[in-house]
Amino acid sequence: MSRTVVVAGHGMVAHRLVEAIRSEDTDGQWRIVVLGEERRPAYDRVALTSYVDGWDAGALALPGADYAGADAVELRLGDPVVEVDRAAKRVVTAFGHVQPYDALVLATGSRPFVPPVPGHDLPGCFVYRTIEDLDAIRAAVERARAGRGRPAAAVVGGGLLGLEAAKALRDMGLSPHVVEMAPRLMPLQVDQGGGALLRRLITDLGLTVHTGTSTEAIEADRGRLCARLGNGTELDVDLVVFSAGVRPRDDLARQCGLDLGERGGVLVDAACRTSDPDIYAIGECAALEGRVYGLVAPGYSMAEVAAAVLLGRDAAFPGADTSTKLKLMGVDVASFGDAHATTEGALEVAFHDAVNGTYKKLVVSENAGASRTLLGGVLVGDASDYNLLRSLVGSPLPADAAAMLAPAGADGGAVGVDALPEQAQICSCNAVTKGAIVKAVTEDGCDSVPKIKACTRAGTSCGSCVPMLGKLLTACGVEQSTALCEHFAVSRAELFEIVRATRITTFSELIAKHGKGSGCAICKPAVASILASLGTGHVLDGERATLQDTNDRFLANLQRNGTYSVVPRIPGGEITPDKLIVLGEVAKEFGLYTKITGGQRIDLFGATVEALPRIWRRLVDAGFESGHAYGKALRTVKSCVGSTWCRYGVQDSVGLAIALELRYRGLRSPHKLKSAVSGCARECAEARGKDFGIIATEQGWNLYVCGNGGATPRHADLLVSDVDTDTLVRIIDRFLMFYIRTADRLQRTASWLEDLEGGLDHLREVVVDDKLGICAELEAAMAEHVANYADEWKGVLDDPEKLARFTSFVNAPGVPDPTVEFRTEREQPVPVLLGVPEVVSR
Amino acid sequence: MTAVPELAGLTWVRVCEVDAVLRGGGVAALLADGTQVAVFRTQHDEFFALSNRDPFSGAAVLSRGIVGDVGGVPVVASPVYKQQFDLTSGVCVEDGGVRVRTFPVRVADGVVHVGSP
Numbered sequence: 001m002s003r004t005v006v007v008a009g010h011g012m013v014a015h016r017l018v019e020a021i022r023s024e025d026t027d028g029q030w031r032i033v034v035l036g037e038e039r040r041p042a043y044d045r046v047a048l049t050s051y052v053d054g055w056d057a058g059a060l061a062l063p064g065a066d067y068a069g070a071d072a073v074e075l076r077l078g079d080p081v082v083e084v085d086r087a088a089k090r091v092v093t094a095f096g097h098v099q100p101y102d103a104l105v106l107a108t109g110s111r112p113f114v115p116p117v118p119g120h121d122l123p124g125c126f127v128y129r130t131i132e133d134l135d136a137i138r139a140a141v142e143r144a145r146a147g148r149g150r151p152a153a154a155v156v157g158g159g160l161l162g163l164e165a166a167k168a169l170r171d172m173g174l175s176p177h178v179v180e181m182a183p184r185l186m187p188l189q190v191d192q193g194g195g196a197l198l199r200r201l202i203t204d205l206g207l208t209v210h211t212g213t214s215t216e217a218i219e220a221d222r223g224r225l226c227a228r229l230g231n232g233t234e235l236d237v238d239l240v241v242f243s244a245g246v247r248p249r250d251d252l253a254r255q256c257g258l259d260l261g262e263r264g265g266v267l268v269d270a271a272c273r274t275s276d277p278d279i280y281a282i283g284e285c286a287a288l289e290g291r292v293y294g295l296v297a298p299g300y301s302m303a304e305v306a307a308a309v310l311l312g313r314d315a316a317f318p319g320a321d322t323s324t325k326l327k328l329m330g331v332d333v334a335s336f337g338d339a340h341a342t343t344e345g346a347l348e349v350a351f352h353d354a355v356n357g358t359y360k361k362l363v364v365s366e367n368a369g370a371s372r373t374l375l376g377g378v379l380v381g382d383a384s385d386y387n388l389l390r391s392l393v394g395s396p397l398p399a400d401a402a403a404m405l406a407p408a409g410a411d412g413g414a415v416g417v418d419a420l421p422e423q424a425q426i427c428s429c430n431a432v433t434k435g436a437i438v439k440a441v442t443e444d445g446c447d448s449v450p451k452i453k454a455c456t457r458a459g460t461s462c463g464s465c466v467p468m469l470g471k472l473l474t475a476c477g478v479e480q481s482t483a484l485c486e487h488f489a490v491s492r493a494e495l496f497e498i499v500r501a502t503r504i505t506t507f508s509e510l511i512a513k514h515g516k517g518s519g520c521a522i523c524k525p526a527v528a529s530i531l532a533s534l535g536t537g538h539v540l541d542g543e544r545a546t547l548q549d550t551n552d553r554f555l556a557n558l559q560r561n562g563t564y565s566v567v568p569r570i571p572g573g574e575i576t577p578d579k580l581i582v583l584g585e586v587a588k589e590f591g592l593y594t595k596i597t598g599g600q601r602i603d604l605f606g607a608t609v610e611a612l613p614r615i616w617r618r619l620v621d622a623g624f625e626s627g628h629a630y631g632k633a634l635r636t637v638k639s640c641v642g643s644t645w646c647r648y649g650v651q652d653s654v655g656l657a658i659a660l661e662l663r664y665r666g667l668r669s670p671h672k673l674k675s676a677v678s679g680c681a682r683e684c685a686e687a688r689g690k691d692f693g694i695i696a697t698e699q700g701w702n703l704y705v706c707g708n709g710g711a712t713p714r715h716a717d718l719l720v721s722d723v724d725t726d727t728l729v730r731i732i733d734r735f736l737m738f739y740i741r742t743a744d745r746l747q748r749t750a751s752w753l754e755d756l757e758g759g760l761d762h763l764r765e766v767v768v769d770d771k772l773g774i775c776a777e778l779e780a781a782m783a784e785h786v787a788n789y790a791d792e793w794k795g796v797l798d799d800p801e802k803l804a805r806f807t808s809f810v811n812a813p814g815v816p817d818p819t820v821e822f823r824t825e826r827e828q829p830v831p832v833l834l835g836v837p838e839v840v841s842r
Numbered sequence: 843m844t845a846v847p848e849l850a851g852l853t854w855v856r857v858c859e860v861d862a863v864l865r866g867g868g869v870a871a872l873l874a875d876g877t878q879v880a881v882f883r884t885q886h887d888e889f890f891a892l893s894n895r896d897p898f899s900g901a902a903v904l905s906r907g908i909v910g911d912v913g914g915v916p917v918v919a920s921p922v923y924k925q926q927f928d929l930t931s932g933v934c935v936e937d938g939g940v941r942v943r944t945f946p947v948r949v950a951d952g953v954v955h956v957g958s959p
């Protein structure tokens with residue numbers, strides 16, 4: 001008989017606990033009952049601010065948090081626990097549900113602290129912690145918009161959460177005021193110098209900052225609010241958001257008489273046990289050995305510890321790293337270790353570059369001599385050294401502190417990764433040390449970043465240490481070649497730039513001038529693709545025919561028996577009955593096997609080389625064209641039926657899908673490109689599994705990029721939201737061209753984004769904000785593609801020289817390959833499997 | 843131009859004009875006994891001939907592979923699973939135990955011939 005563990009609260013930490021128990025409780029010791037107050041399963045609260053990007057609560061979902069199909073877990077939501085009866089070992093919920101327990105885990109998190117200023121509870125005052133809080137803020141912003149004047153808002157609290165709230169308001173189109181009691185922003189994380197710079201950078205972004213002053217009162221004022229500050233300032237606003245810290249939700253513990261921490265929180269020991277041995281507390285509601293942690297990582301550690309203890313193992317809280325690094329409205333802020341130099345005798349070395357907007361401070365021990373120990377630091381404006389410096393905390397500094405702060409490139413500049421001690425943590429997400437990585441490289445033969453990732457798990461979570469992995473490889477003497485192949489010493493992206501700059505149009509000239517040898521099956525198709533992306537002529541013109549993989553060479557897809565399949569384009573998946581009939585007739589006439597594809601079109605299989613042009617003739621005459629199913633090119637733009645028919649559709653998804661498919665058809669790229677358009681948030685077209693996917697909103701379109709289906713599925717990321725069709729198309733143009741220029745050979749958009757330094761933020765800076773100033777050029781390149789598009793099948797039909805190559809045997813034109821045979825299965829022809837001929841052995 | 847010496851017992855079968863094989867490309871020829879031969883022309887206008895049958899898939903498709911070189915040795919990559927074969931010996935680059943049959947080739951008066959036993 002299994003025992004019952006009841007979990008009060010379903011936040012991020014509770015979810016981690018359930019996952020940990022489920023993955024380790026292999027013999028079913030525990031039945032888990034989760035009782036949550038919020039109406040939805042645990043979601044990614046850390047990413048709450050991104051909810052503003054698309055108002056899509058689904059995007060915050062934590063994978064598996066609904067425990068679908070998990071028999072041992074019962075999840076009851078929207079009904080908080082209101083009473084714990086320790087004597088009877090049961091809890092009671094607000095709706096009166098009584099739930100007995102063998103063990104109880106409190107994971108109730110915290111509540112926002114609202115300072116008791118007069119008027120704090122007026123309509124228009126909000127807190128910032130849940131999806132519902134954001135929905136309420138959004139509604140207030142919309143009401144304010146409908147009123148007179150420009151809507152305005154004040155955020156009370158200039159810490160991490162206050163700035164997050166300010167960012168959300170700014171993303172909703174407001175220019176909020178931030179009021180902070182301390183003399184600087186983010187007083188917990190940064191020092192005076194860093195705070196001053198942060199203030200300047202944030203003010204530049206349109207926020208107004210009031211530091212060193214309290215909020216005295218909020219008053220209702222002719223339908224709006226007036227916030228009166230301690231320094232006499234009065235702010236006329238439509239809404240006020242309180243983000244002045246959090247308090248642990250320890251009410252249940254109080255009610256049932258458990259010990260509490262000195263400053264609140266449910267007191268627990270290092271095994272997360274409360275003063276009642278059958279009750280545990282984890283996450284933000286717990287005061288672990290008296291200390292409350294307001295970050296998710298220590299909460300996760302507690303969840304792992306509690307799970308282990310419940311399963312009868314010894315475990316203790318390993319201590320927490322309260323280092324933080326974040327990007328606030330594009331501004332890097334990081335603090336680590338003893339950022340405020342509270343250690344006795346600690347010394348500070350700071351470097352403030354007001355011109356470039358960076359501030360860096362290191363805190364070091366006072367011991368004399370060269371080898372001072374690094375204790376902590378603060379970085380504002382540029383946190384690129386964060387991983388490296390944080391991994392050095394507790395170790396002797398490898399160089400003079402002042403020299404280490406100097407910008408890289410300057411004399412004696414920033415410290416290299418080779419100076420790090422073995423035990424320095426390179427990947428803090430997965431706790432991988434430099435020593436472990438060096439061992440993987442030198443002993444286990446990892447000679448590339450992907451191999452290190454697979455072997456050590458370093459760099460597989462947030463990815464910020466990936467550049468350091470590369471540097472470590474170099475430090476270990478492993479040359480990381482970006483060479484395309486033995487014939488070209490440059491990467492695909494570099495080769496692309498060479499071809500673009502030199503305007504070379506043939507492979508022979510390119511390899512003669514910029515490569516060596518005669519090429520291979522890697523560089524030939526890569527160059528063919530680059531030439532095609534740059535839009536010069538038919539892919540089978542002259543020498544180019546010999547560069548193509550067989551699929552591109554025959555403009556069809558090679559199948560296992562040496563025949564090909566043919567896929568005509570059906571834009572958006574919309575097709576007339578007449579055209580459908582033509583497909584059926586062609587299949588019958590040429591004895592082809594037919595199948596509906598995943599991309600909403602029809603694939604005709606079993607065509608021999610000589611039959612291809614005759615099939616195309618029929619198709620082209622009926623108004624079809626090549627669907628590029630054979631190319632590293634745009635494949636399809638799928639769509640749901642959209643607002644034309646669907647009761648729920650909010651936009652014409654079919655119309656947009658057709659327009660996009662016709663715009664980008666024939667576009668050659670480093671790998672295939674797939675797209676889809678959904679007409680509403682129900683997402684029936686599965687757009688988020690695509691390289692670029694579009695989901696309709698009431699206001700316009702949301703664009704998601706770099707998704708993937710297949711073996712390594714990845715949900716696409718939101719790039720822009722609520723844009724009109726013109727803007728959407730412009731941004732897709734830029735996105736696709738930027739990818740085509742910079743990706744590696746056969747690199748899908750998903751892994752391209754993963755490798756892109758700066759990730760999604762950088763991508764957005766380039767293709768939305770035009771930070772590199774290349775958008776006009778990218779758009780022009782796409783305009784040229786669109787203008788020069790021509791059907792590749794027709795190009796063959798119209799050219800006798802190309803047509804002549806569509807023959808199995810040069811000495812017997814028209815004779816099909818005699819080894820190709822078919823049999824019938826489910827009323828259709830399928831290949832007779834070829835015996836593999838006896839291999840001649842040496 | 844490669845000229846294979848006359849070998850006893852060989853019949854030279856006319857395949858095509860030299861220009862019908864693109865530089866760096868291949869074509870297939872059907873011999874009277876049904877044997878399929880893949881004829882390749884390298885960047886340097888050398889001609890080679892292998893069995894057209896890919897030993898890994900069984901499909902008669904080697905002539906449709908990409909011609910190139912590995913460290914200067916001319917090769918063709920099978921279009922099915924991409925193994926490469928040394929054009930001079932037929933030996934598979936990735937798996938030295940596998941070899942496809944080679945055929946003699948000669949070019950005479952602008953016409954390509956393969957030697958059929």
Ligand SMILES: Cc1cc2nc3c(=O)[nH]c(=O)nc-3n(C[C@H](O)[C@H](O)[C@H](O)COP(=O)(O)OP(=O)(O)OC[C@H]3O[C@@H](n4cnc5c(N)ncnc54)[C@H](O)[C@@H]3O)c2cc1C
Nearest residue numbers: 009010011012013036037045080081108109283284295296
């Ligand atoms: C905007 C924002 C940004 C943040 N950014 C970061 C960051 O960058 N890095 C970081 O480390 N942390 C960040 N945090 C903090 C992080 O979200 C918390 O540390 C984490 O969510 C704590 O998880 P938890 O499960 O302990 O509590 P919570 O996530 O608060 O979950 C507790 C749940 O329990 C429910 N509950 C409460 N009482 C009861 C009851 N009696 N019965 C049933 N259910 C109950 C609550 O409704 C809630 O759903 C951020 C928080 C916010 C709001």
